[in-house]
Amino acid sequence: MEELNEEDDKKLMSGKCPKCNSKHFVEGPSGGLAMNIACENGHRFWFSPPFTSAYQGKIKVERDGDLLRAYF
Ligand SMILES: [Zn+2]
Numbered sequence: 893m894e895e896l897n898e899e900d901d902k903k904l905m906s907g908k909c910p911k912c913n914s915k916h917f918v919e920g921p922s923g924g925l926a927m928n929i930a931c932e933n934g935h936r937f938w939f940s941p942p943f944t945s946a947y948q949g950k951i952k953v954e955r956d957g958d959l960l961r962a963y964f
Contacts, residue, residue, distance in 0.1 A: 896910060904939065911933070912935060914931040917960075918931075918932075921964055925940055928964055930951055930953055934950045934951050934953040935950060936949060951964060
């Protein structure tokens, strides 16, 4: 896991992928209040406001019509 810097964390909080600026996210498995999310380009993040989010590398995300299917 790679903790995001303040700028990237703010970007993600505002709904934008800090890696590619995509605004389309899909939710993955969650544990407690923490959530795993991935953007349409497969950038995966650990997301648990107000804590700083972390980048978790790339996963496979496929587009299925209007839906995104992610392989977390
Ligand atoms: Zn992205």
